[in-house]
Amino acid sequence: MINSIVKKIVNGDPRDVARLIRDIDDRVPGTRDILKALHKHTGKAYIIGITGAPGVGKSTVVDQMIRGLRTNGKTVGVLAVDPTSPFSGGAILGDRIRMQRHSLDEGVFIRSLATRGQFGGLTQSTRSIIDVLDAMGKDYIIVETVGVGQDEVDIARSAHTTIIVAVPGMGDHIQAIKAGIFEIGDIFVINKADRPDAQKMLDDLQAMIDIAYKKFKKESWKPPILLAEAVNNKGIVELLNEIEKHRKSRRSLSRQAIIGHKKALARFELIDMIKSRLVEETLKRITNSHEFREYLDCIIDGTMDPYSACDDLISAKLNFFGDGNSG
Amino acid sequence: MKRQTDYGYDIKPVYTPKDIADLNYERDVGDPGSYPFVRGYYPNGYRDRIWTRRMTAGLGSSKRTNEVLKQYRKMGQTQGMLVIHDRPSAMPIDADHPVARREAGVLGWHGSSLVEFEELMDGIPLTGQSITLLGSSAMSCMRLAYIVALAEKRGVALTEVHGSVTEYPFCHTFGQTDHLPLDLLIKLWLDSSEYIIRNKIHMRCGILSQHFQESGGNNAQALAIEIAQLKELLGLLVNERGLDFNDVCLLPYELVSIGSRFFEEIAKVRALRRMYAKMARETFHAKTEKACQLLISVHTSGRTMTYQQPYNNIARCAIQTLAGALAGCTAIDNACLDNAYAEPSAFAARMSLNTQHIVSDETGVTDVTDPLAGSYFVEFLTNKVEEEAYKILQQIENQGGMIAAVKKGYIHNMMEESARKKQKEIESGERLIVGVNELVIPPEEDDDIPIQSVEASDSEEIAIRMENWRKTRDMPLLNEKIRQLFDDTKKDGNYNLMPSIIEAVKAYGTAGEIMGVIRMAQGFPYDPLEMIYCPFDL
Amino acid sequence: MSKRKHIKVLISVIGLDGHFTGAQIVSRFLMDAGMEVVYLGIYQTPEMIVNAAIQESVDLIGISSHASNYEQIGVLLDLMKKNDLHDIPVICGGTIPKQHAEALIKRGVSKIFPPQSTSESIINYIVSVVKR
Numbered sequence: 001m002i003n004s005i006v007k008k009i010v011n012g013d014p015r016d017v018a019r020l021i022r023d024i025d026d027r028v029p030g031t032r033d034i035l036k037a038l039h040k041h042t043g044k045a046y047i048i049g050i051t052g053a054p055g056v057g058k059s060t061v062v063d064q065m066i067r068g069l070r071t072n073g074k075t076v077g078v079l080a081v082d083p084t085s086p087f088s089g090g091a092i093l094g095d096r097i098r099m100q101r102h103s104l105d106e107g108v109f110i111r112s113l114a115t116r117g118q119f120g121g122l123t124q125s126t127r128s129i130i131d132v133l134d135a136m137g138k139d140y141i142i143v144e145t146v147g148v149g150q151d152e153v154d155i156a157r158s159a160h161t162t163i164i165v166a167v168p169g170m171g172d173h174i175q176a177i178k179a180g181i182f183e184i185g186d187i188f189v190i191n192k193a194d195r196p197d198a199q200k201m202l203d204d205l206q207a208m209i210d211i212a213y214k215k216f217k218k219e220s221w222k223p224p225i226l227l228a229e230a231v232n233n234k235g236i237v238e239l240l241n242e243i244e245k246h247r248k249s250r251r252s253l254s255r256q257a258i259i260g261h262k263k264a265l266a267r268f269e270l271i272d273m274i275k276s277r278l279v280e281e282t283l284k285r286i287t288n289s290h291e292f293r294e295y296l297d298c299i300i301d302g303t304m305d306p307y308s309a310c311d312d313l314i315s316a317k318l319n320f321f322g323d324g325n326s327g
Numbered sequence: 328m329k330r331q332t333d334y335g336y337d338i339k340p341v342y343t344p345k346d347i348a349d350l351n352y353e354r355d356v357g358d359p360g361s362y363p364f365v366r367g368y369y370p371n372g373y374r375d376r377i378w379t380r381r382m383t384a385g386l387g388s389s390k391r392t393n394e395v396l397k398q399y400r401k402m403g404q405t406q407g408m409l410v411i412h413d414r415p416s417a418m419p420i421d422a423d424h425p426v427a428r429r430e431a432g433v434l435g436w437h438g439s440s441l442v443e444f445e446e447l448m449d450g451i452p453l454t455g456q457s458i459t460l461l462g463s464s465a466m467s468c469m470r471l472a473y474i475v476a477l478a479e480k481r482g483v484a485l486t487e488v489h490g491s492v493t494e495y496p497f498c499h500t501f502g503q504t505d506h507l508p509l510d511l512l513i514k515l516w517l518d519s520s521e522y523i524i525r526n527k528i529h530m531r532c533g534i535l536s537q538h539f540q541e542s543g544g545n546n547a548q549a550l551a552i553e554i555a556q557l558k559e560l561l562g563l564l565v566n567e568r569g570l571d572f573n574d575v576c577l578l579p580y581e582l583v584s585i586g587s588r589f590f591e592e593i594a595k596v597r598a599l600r601r602m603y604a605k606m607a608r609e610t611f612h613a614k615t616e617k618a619c620q621l622l623i624s625v626h627t628s629g630r631t632m633t634y635q636q637p638y639n640n641i642a643r644c645a646i647q648t649l650a651g652a653l654a655g656c657t658a659i660d661n662a663c664l665d666n667a668y669a670e671p672s673a674f675a676a677r678m679s680l681n682t683q684h685i686v687s688d689e690t691g692v693t694d695v696t697d698p699l700a701g702s703y704f705v706e707f708l709t710n711k712v713e714e715e716a717y718k719i720l721q722q723i724e725n726q727g728g729m730i731a732a733v734k735k736g737y738i739h740n741m742m743e744e745s746a747r748k749k750q751k752e753i754e755s756g757e758r759l760i761v762g763v764n765e766l767v768i769p770p771e772e773d774d775d776i777p778i779q780s781v782e783a784s785d786s787e788e789i790a791i792r793m794e795n796w797r798k799t800r801d802m803p804l805l806n807e808k809i810r811q812l813f814d815d816t817k818k819d820g821n822y823n824l825m826p827s828i829i830e831a832v833k834a835y836g837t838a839g840e841i842m843g844v845i846r847m848a849q850g851f852p853y854d855p856l857e858m859i860y861c862p863f864d865l
Numbered sequence: 866m867s868k869r870k871h872i873k874v875l876i877s878v879i880g881l882d883g884h885f886t887g888a889q890i891v892s893r894f895l896m897d898a899g900m901e902v903v904y905l906g907i908y909q910t911p912e913m914i915v916n917a918a919i920q921e922s923v924d925l926i927g928i929s930s931h932a933s934n935y936e937q938i939g940v941l942l943d944l945m946k947k948n949d950l951h952d953i954p955v956i957c958g959g960t961i962p963k964q965h966a967e968a969l970i971k972r973g974v975s976k977i978f979p980p981q982s983t984s985e986s987i988i989n990y991i992v993s994v995v996k997r
């Protein structure tokens with residue numbers, strides 16, 4: 001059963017790939033076993049993260065990147081992540097619109113994903129989905145996320161090359177980049193560069209990179225800044241060239257440095273995986289217990305405050321790690 | 328129920344002379360036929376010239392549309408014909424494009440080449456009636472080329488042909504199908520307009536302002552936008568193409584939407600004449616009275632025609648037609664009872680033509696010119712909508728004019744906000760629409776009306792014909808003309824493409840091919856949907 | 866379908882129909898009802914919609930139709946049959962005359978919502994048909 005699914009995925013059957021991704025997304029039991037079996041087929045794809053605030057034109061940049069990569073004969077998988085509404089739990093996944101012209105191309109697989117507001121679960125399932133696209137044989141996998149929140153930063157961080165997109169004239173953008181995601185950018189793209197403030201933004205960004213580069217001289221890669229008008233396919237060839245350069249620069253690192261990088265990333269990902277598994281399992285245990293329901297009633301009755309309830313539940317339930325009932 | 332104009336002015340229960348105390352008749356209104364033309368352009372109104380009573384035609388193949396046109400002529404529509412393009416040829420893509428195969432002729436005439444125009448006009452004169460061909464802006468140059476080519480073939484002097492073939496380049500801003508960037512649309516519009524003016528062809532440019540209002544904009548906004556776009560487009564012809572305003576003024580032909588807010592719609596049209604006259608004199612230094620006159624045609628509002636209880640639309644259409652007649656106009660074409668469903672059926676077409684004739688021939692409104700002049704309320708509303716429109720016009724100017732405002736999304740946002748407000752008013756019951764939120768009946772009890780439709784096989788037939796016909800053309804000649812067009816498009820932006828487009832049309836180049844090659848020369852993909860490739864070796 | 870916690874639908878306008886307002890309004894209230902909506906916008910061919918539905922593995926397809934191009938919806942239904950997508954219902958909304966609505970139902974559309982259908986009726990229908 002698992003073997004036949006794995007075989008279909010590796011053969012690149014879009015429907016089986018799509019269904020498995022849906023199962024991962026919906027956390028259907030048993031999916032982990034398929035992922036375990038699939039793991040040995042991964043590691044070939046080059047993963048590009050692309051992030052930036054809403055409205056900067058990320059999807060359009062991705063669309064043009066697909067076009068460029070396809071012209072070079074490369075196959076492409078795209079994972080477009082959009083935020084879930086915290087109020088309803090629903091989401092409008094609209095990134096695909098900009099890329100729909102590639103939907104008839106068998107060398108391209110595009111998938112939208114909602115963040116669903118899980119406890120660190122997004123990074124986890126996104127990584128699993130990247131593995132699936134990798135196993136199906138896509139040469140490049142582009143992961144598009146909105147540049148806000150730790151999850152998105154983590155996703156971008158686990159890419160081989162991370163692109164940060166910004167647009168001029170939105171005032172706070174330099175500020176926004178500085179705050180969270182500036183450090184993870186390998187390439188910066190100033191999109192909609194026909195706008196009047198493009199040059200100023202480029203100068204500001206360059207100054208920031210210069211300062212950061214001075215601070216961490218050991219890094220051999222100095223992030224370039226590109227001007228682009230993705231709508232008119234301007235600056236995209238240059239972007240793809242920079243990605244290749246970055247890819248080569250990674251390869252030219254010393255063996256020790258490469259292993260160091262790999263180890264750091266593997267450590268980061270493993271900890272993340274453990275973290276999300278732990279949270280999930282622990283929460284399940286606690287929230288399924290009769291104590292949890294009792295404490296909940298007490299809070300509602302006013303006979304207990306939530307702080308004490310939390311402390312009590314954790315100390316009462318934390319020793320479950322040792323008990324033999326875990327399955 | 329809200330007692331407010333659609334642009335938010337609270338209407339009082341009674342109006343008196345005090346409300347128009349500042350009104351100076353000679354200065355602000357004037358007799359019919361004199362500046363500022365609030366009362367119209369003819370001293371004797373409709374006694375001098377009755378409005379053109381016409382229906383939109385266009386469905387299926389050229390031959391089928393030709394039959395409809397002949398049928399309309401028999402129904403009494405002999406002053407002018409109006410044909411609308413289908414969606415593929417408005418884009419334009421040809422009938423044998425993979426997407427067009429299922430849509431050719433669905434919502435209009437599929438006219439993509441001279442051969443189809445020849446079939447459309449078979450047995451119908453080019454002269455003696457106005458020829459109006461509607462569609463998106465990029466197609467203006469194609470339609471003009473069809474007319475020029477056919478007139479030449481028939482040996483008809485171009486100066487004898489009149490009507491309208493050019494449409495304004497903002498169509499796609501207001502939800503019309505068009506796949507060219509605004510700058511290129513404007514360039515092509517300027518080319519065809521300049522060609523018309525320089526060659527003294529009696530063709531007009533239909534400024535389809537109805538679309539703004541039909542997409543949800545209010546009356547004051549519609550008025551402001553009408554003036555803003557005229558100012559910018561006519562300004563480009565004068566300043567960029569070096570034409571004289573006293574020639575340019577013969578070009579525009581404003582299509583205005585008339586909805587159900589009776590007095591407000593009338594006030595808007597009266598104000599439009601005054602605002603245009605002032606602009607012609609003050610901005611463009613018009614030398615003659617004629618140059619201060621804007622030809623205005625009325626389109627009864629499709630937006631107001633409901634899907635529910637469609638026969639109610641006959642009443643709406645009649646009220647709006649009456650408003651158009653009282654406001655003063657040069658032509659009326661009706662959105663009618665089946666507007667929410669399909670292109671007009673023969674029944675709907677007859678109903679709406681009859682409606683126009685009932686208004687013009689039975690009611691007596693054509694006996695006297697601008698009978699509402701002097702009404703405290705109507706004169707007040709005319710001033711009011713003008714005042715509001717000037718405010719909005721100022722905001723558009725502050726954005727850098729109409730083109731800049733469109734590019735910045737300013738116009739679109741304004742339209743959406745207004746549409747949202749209108750929708751809310753309907754949902755909350757502040758505005759009542761019979762059949763929608765008042766006197767509603769269950770859908771299963773609703774009336775069935777005859778529906779005009781195109782069978783899938785019809786679209787396929789048009790496509791197959793196009794596919795086969797293509798192969799019969801003189802390819803070396805066509806290649807040569809296409810090459811010329813491609814090279815010309817790469818020249819300076821003010822270089823007029825009309826001559827090379829006309830040559831390509833005469834060599835039976837199709838709209839998809841001609842616009843595709845222009846797109847390519849400008850650095851865009853040949854096919855707007857990026858599904859097929861350029862068949863020419865360029 | 867019952868194992869799914871989230872409902873994922875695809876909303877599109879088909880062919881050369883340029884009326885996107887309805888599709889946007891529907892997408893919005895489906896999101897507010899907790900659904901994940903893959904919104905494709907306008908100028909989508911039946912082939913593009915089918916491929917998107919496969920790649921996104923959606924539970925249902927909704928087509929907003931305001932331009933009489935019913936043959937495009939017919940081709941979509943044919944393509945879905947050809948691709949064995951029998952388990953994905955197709956619903957339509959818009960100004961579809963009764964005669965055409967009946968023909969589309971015969972061809973395989975599972976439900977048609979005329980203008981002024983309430984958002985509740987659409988949401989309830991989707992929930993009932995997807996969870997079935």
